[in-house]
Amino acid sequence: MKSPGRPTNPTVNAETRNPPAGPPLTVDHSDAQAVPTFDDIQSAARQIAGIAHRTLVATSRSIDSRTGARLFFKCENLQRAGAFKFRGAYNALSRLSPDAKKRGVVTYSSGNHAQAIALAGQILGIPRVIVMPSDAPKVKRLATEGYGGEVVTYDREREAREAIGQRLARERGLTLVPPYDHPHIIAGQGTAARELIEEVGALDFLFVPCGGGGLLSGSALSANAMSPGCRVIGVEPATGDDATRSFRTKTLQTVDNPKTIADGARTPSLGSLTFPLVLQHVSDMRTVDDGKLIETMFYLWERLKLIVEPTGALAAAAALDEAAKNETGNGIRGARVGVIISGGNVDLAQAARWIAGP
Numbered sequence: 001m002k003s004p005g006r007p008t009n010p011t012v013n014a015e016t017r018n019p020p021a022g023p024p025l026t027v028d029h030s031d032a033q034a035v036p037t038f039d040d041i042q043s044a045a046r047q048i049a050g051i052a053h054r055t056l057v058a059t060s061r062s063i064d065s066r067t068g069a070r071l072f073f074k075c076e077n078l079q080r081a082g083a084f085k086f087r088g089a090y091n092a093l094s095r096l097s098p099d100a101k102k103r104g105v106v107t108y109s110s111g112n113h114a115q116a117i118a119l120a121g122q123i124l125g126i127p128r129v130i131v132m133p134s135d136a137p138k139v140k141r142l143a144t145e146g147y148g149g150e151v152v153t154y155d156r157e158r159e160a161r162e163a164i165g166q167r168l169a170r171e172r173g174l175t176l177v178p179p180y181d182h183p184h185i186i187a188g189q190g191t192a193a194r195e196l197i198e199e200v201g202a203l204d205f206l207f208v209p210c211g212g213g214g215l216l217s218g219s220a221l222s223a224n225a226m227s228p229g230c231r232v233i234g235v236e237p238a239t240g241d242d243a244t245r246s247f248r249t250k251t252l253q254t255v256d257n258p259k260t261i262a263d264g265a266r267t268p269s270l271g272s273l274t275f276p277l278v279l280q281h282v283s284d285m286r287t288v289d290d291g292k293l294i295e296t297m298f299y300l301w302e303r304l305k306l307i308v309e310p311t312g313a314l315a316a317a318a319a320l321d322e323a324a325k326n327e328t329g330n331g332i333r334g335a336r337v338g339v340i341i342s343g344g345n346v347d348l349a350q351a352a353r354w355i356a357g358p
Helices: 038-048 061-067 085-093 098-103 112-124 138-146 161-172 183-200 214-226 242-249 274-281 290-304 311-328 348-356
Strands: 070-075 105-108 128-133 150-154 205-209 231-237 284-288 336-341
Touching: 038 085, 038 183, 038 214, 061 070, 061 290, 061 311, 070 183, 070 290, 085 112, 085 183, 105 112, 105 161, 112 128, 112 138, 128 138, 128 161, 138 150, 150 161, 183 205, 183 214, 183 336, 205 214, 205 311, 214 231, 214 274, 214 336, 231 242, 231 311, 242 274, 242 284, 284 290, 284 311, 290 311, 290 348, 311 336
Parallel strands: 070 336, 105 128, 128 150, 205 231, 205 336, 231 284
Antiparallel strands: none
8 A cells, every 4th residue: 555645624623633532542453544556356356255245247138229339247245244345344353453353343434344354354353433413214224233243323414423433432442444545445445446357357348336435546546457448427416516626626525314215325525536547547427317327227126127226227327317328329339338336225116215206
């Protein structure tokens, strides 16, 4: 890992600036400021081998016919705990020191990282505390508790999850493992794109969902190393477009609790590690509104016979939208296109309401 200079998040939490007395805050590992490289993704692939699933790559002749391209869907909805997040979680937790493993970890997440840390900790015998918003999808909270995680809820309208995580780390002597801005997390997430390209060969495009940028950063590192010339496109919800604005302005932008059904992408900003990686390795950004997300999610259910959550459909929605540009000559016609389906932890009761409509 290398440690060049990089932009930092302009928002500084008061509690972080003046921490109260108590045990020191521990953020995982001595390389916490190191920027991951493709070598770290290779190392992560070895670390998680035999533990994380090597997930299916799905194709569809009807989708190819619709788009005029060859699409390859990396199905991380079939990953352990139902999302790509298990890759980074296991990679990070398995590298903790024996003492840190004994004391335990704390993280914050709206659901998929929560489940991943809970399951990885269960496998490794590590105590884990998970800070989750009170409005997190019930299916994700129950799964996190089912994996043995201690769930602490908060009101995302009034409280900052980062401050709660830092407080719990200090009070209990836990190691804080953030959901995306962490080199071992980023490296672990990059193994999904690594597997995809290893299996199907070089790509012309790779569409990747974006929340805090861990999956996007890791995927871009893999694509740049294994498929030079591949255009990596990050995709986020239209109401949570902080990464797109950051990419366009080259200045870190934030968003406050965006209203979107893509709960896995309701992050406030890119991180101090992921932001420079996105600027350096990502080709472009796209946004998708909730209506298009719902339409694409159900389309994938019907065509691929796979359960995909709204956040998991972000990349597919953008790829299908890009195909609509084929008539102008600016789309993906004739291209080999990778699409990361990031997760499948959908609340089926909520999905029924989406089907019924307003």
